[in-house]
Amino acid sequence: MSAMTDESTMEDEAADVLGCEAMGQPSSYETLVEENRRLKALLHRQESQLRLLEQERLKQGRHVPPPSAHFPPCASTASPPVPSPSASSSSSSPSTPLPLPPVHSLSSSEISRYSRQLLVSRFGVTGQRNLLSSSVLVVGAGGLGSAVLLYLAGAGVGRLGIVDGDRVEASNLHRQVIHGDSQVGTNKAVSASSRVRDLNGGLRVSVLEEDVGYGNVASVLAGWDLVVDASDNPLTRYVLNDACWLAGEGGGEGGGEGGGQGGGRRRRRQPTALVSAAALGLEGQVTVFDYEPLGASGGGGKGGREGGGKAQRGPCYRCLYPKPLAAASQSCNESGVLGPVPGIIGCVQAMEVLKLLADSPALPPLSSRLLLYDGTSSTSPFLSLALPPSSLPACPLCSGQLTTLAECASWAAERNLRGPRLTCPSSLPPSLPPSLLPPEHDITCQAYASLLHAQTPHYLIDVRDPTQFAICSLPNAINIPLASLASSLPPSLPPSLPPPSSPSPEGGKEDGATTTSPFPSLPSLPPRDAPIYVICRRGVMSQKATRMLLEGGWQRVWNVRGGLVQWREEVDGQFPMY
CATH class of the missing domain: 3.40.250.10 (Rhodanese-like domain)
Known part of the structure; x- marks a missing residue:
C-alpha cells in the first residue's frame, strides 16, 4: 500500500469519527478510547511511510547497490531496504564488488543535511558529490575507528565497510565511544554499524566480523576506494600496507571508469591510499601512505602506476618502518591510553579521508608527511615531519624485494609480529619462552x-x-x-x-x-x-x-x-x- 493510499484512508476514517460526533450520535467513553487508539496506529503507519519516502528521495538520481556489494551475505548489514525501481534484489559475488556510480546532483534532502559543509568553499558541492560516490573501508572499530566511523557517516560517505573480529569490553568504553554498556560482548563491527546507521539512515554499511590477515586481505580490500587503518597492532598495519601497495603495482584495472562524470572523478578497482594512524598513552601519529592523486593518470591506463605515474606515489608504511620497532609492539593493554587521544587522532584520520575523497588541490592530504601529536604539550601539541621518499633501497616493498603477499607473510612470520587480541587480559600470552626457566x-x-x-x-x-x-x-x-x-x-x-x-x-x-x-x-x-x-x-x-x-x-x-x-x-x- 502506498503512502498516499494510507494518508487518504486515515483522513477518511478520521472524518467518519469526527462526523459522528458532529451529528450528535451517541459515543461512549470506551468507543472514544478505541477510536483514539486506532487513529494513533494510523498515524504511526503514515509516519513510517513518510520516513521511507524520505529515504527514497535521498537516493534519487543514483543507483543503490545491493547490501552485500562486497562482503559475504552472512557478514553484511545495511540500512532497511528502500523500495526503488533501480535497486537490485540479488547480491553480487564478494569477488566482484559493484562500485558506487558517480553522483551528478544533490537532492533537496542532501542539500539540507550537508548544507554546513557545502558552504565550505574548498569542499563545496563537488566535494560532497565525490563523497556520496565513494566507499571507504575502516579496519578496526576501536578507539581510532570510533571517531573515524562517526565523522565519515555524518559527512555522507556513500558506503562504509567496518572490519573487526574483536568484541566490546567494559575496559574499551572510555575511548571507544561508538559503543556503549549495552554492547559489551557484542562484536565491535556489528555494534559500530548499528550506531552509524542510526546517525545516517541513507548510509550503506558492510560488516565483516573477523580480523584481516595476509590470507584474506586481498579479497577484503578489493573494490573499496580508500582504506583506513584504525588497527592497534603491527601485524595488521603491515598487512594493510603490503596489500594496498601490491594492489597498485598490479595495475588497478578499471582505473579509467567513470572519467569525466560527476565532477571528473576517476573510479578504481583498488584503494587509492591508506590512511594510517596509531595512538598510545598521550601520543599519536597520522599519515597517508601509498597516495596517488586521483587525476595523476588522467583517467586512463593502469591507474597511473605506469609511464611516470609510479613516481607520484607517496611512501608506504615500510618506508617509515622497514624493520618492526619494539615500541610498535606495545598496545593500550600494556601501556595504557587516555581516552581523548585516539579520539583526536581518529578525527584527523577522518579529515584526511575527506580531503582525499574531495580530490581538490585546495585540500592537500598528509602524503609524504607524518603528523605527530603530543598530549603533554600546551604550546605546540602537533608537529608535522617530512617522510622519506618512496622506493628507498631500505624498504623491502618499494625496492622490489617483496613482490607477493605470500612473501610478505613469510617476512612477518619470521619476526613474530604481534597481531590482534594477543594480549587480551582474559588469556595468557600464546607463546612463553619454553626454556627460559628450569x-x-x-x-x-x-x-x-x-x-x-x-x-x-x-x-x-x-x-x-x-x-x-x-x-x-x-x-x-x-x-x-x-x-x-x-x-x-x-x-x-x-x-x-x-x-x-x-x-x-x-x-x-x-x-x-x-x-x-x-x-x-x-x-x-x-x-x-x-x-x-x-x-x-x-x-x-x-x-x-x-x-x-x-x-x-x-x-x-x-x-x-x-x-x-x-x-x-x-x-x-x-x-x-x-
Whole structure:
C-alpha cells in the first residue's frame, strides 16, 4: 500500500469519527478510547511511510547497490531496504564488488543535511558529490575507528565497510565511544554499524566480523576506494600496507571508469591510499601512505602506476618502518591510553579521508608527511615531519624485494609480529619462552596461594612498573621494576632487607583496611639465601627477573607462573584486573 493510499484512508476514517460526533450520535467513553487508539496506529503507519519516502528521495538520481556489494551475505548489514525501481534484489559475488556510480546532483534532502559543509568553499558541492560516490573501508572499530566511523557517516560517505573480529569490553568504553554498556560482548563491527546507521539512515554499511590477515586481505580490500587503518597492532598495519601497495603495482584495472562524470572523478578497482594512524598513552601519529592523486593518470591506463605515474606515489608504511620497532609492539593493554587521544587522532584520520575523497588541490592530504601529536604539550601539541621518499633501497616493498603477499607473510612470520587480541587480559600470552626457566623454579598460582595460607615466610617481588603496581597488587609484595632489578644485580655487595613478614591466611586485605608494608619505599634486594617469589602481570617479565636473580647468585627463587592474570583465574576471581 502506498503512502498516499494510507494518508487518504486515515483522513477518511478520521472524518467518519469526527462526523459522528458532529451529528450528535451517541459515543461512549470506551468507543472514544478505541477510536483514539486506532487513529494513533494510523498515524504511526503514515509516519513510517513518510520516513521511507524520505529515504527514497535521498537516493534519487543514483543507483543503490545491493547490501552485500562486497562482503559475504552472512557478514553484511545495511540500512532497511528502500523500495526503488533501480535497486537490485540479488547480491553480487564478494569477488566482484559493484562500485558506487558517480553522483551528478544533490537532492533537496542532501542539500539540507550537508548544507554546513557545502558552504565550505574548498569542499563545496563537488566535494560532497565525490563523497556520496565513494566507499571507504575502516579496519578496526576501536578507539581510532570510533571517531573515524562517526565523522565519515555524518559527512555522507556513500558506503562504509567496518572490519573487526574483536568484541566490546567494559575496559574499551572510555575511548571507544561508538559503543556503549549495552554492547559489551557484542562484536565491535556489528555494534559500530548499528550506531552509524542510526546517525545516517541513507548510509550503506558492510560488516565483516573477523580480523584481516595476509590470507584474506586481498579479497577484503578489493573494490573499496580508500582504506583506513584504525588497527592497534603491527601485524595488521603491515598487512594493510603490503596489500594496498601490491594492489597498485598490479595495475588497478578499471582505473579509467567513470572519467569525466560527476565532477571528473576517476573510479578504481583498488584503494587509492591508506590512511594510517596509531595512538598510545598521550601520543599519536597520522599519515597517508601509498597516495596517488586521483587525476595523476588522467583517467586512463593502469591507474597511473605506469609511464611516470609510479613516481607520484607517496611512501608506504615500510618506508617509515622497514624493520618492526619494539615500541610498535606495545598496545593500550600494556601501556595504557587516555581516552581523548585516539579520539583526536581518529578525527584527523577522518579529515584526511575527506580531503582525499574531495580530490581538490585546495585540500592537500598528509602524503609524504607524518603528523605527530603530543598530549603533554600546551604550546605546540602537533608537529608535522617530512617522510622519506618512496622506493628507498631500505624498504623491502618499494625496492622490489617483496613482490607477493605470500612473501610478505613469510617476512612477518619470521619476526613474530604481534597481531590482534594477543594480549587480551582474559588469556595468557600464546607463546612463553619454553626454556627460559628450569621447571623447578616455576610455581603455579595455586601453589603460591597454599604457601600464603600456610604463612610461610618469604619475599614476593612484583616487577611491574610503579604505575601498574599502584593499581593493584598482592599483599606485602615489594615493587622492584624489572629495569631497576637489572641495575641492582652486581654480585658484589649484595643488599639485604628486613625479615619478611607473614601474610594473613586470607591472602588479602579486609574491606576498608590498609596494609602497611614493612619494607622501605625504595627496597633493595633480599639476602641471597632468602626464599623469593617473583610475579608480574602475566608471567613474562617475572620469568626474566627470576632468571636474572638465578644468574646473579640467588638460588631460592621461583616464578609465579601466569602472573596476576592467572591469579585471578585460578585463585581469586574478585582480584582487580586491568
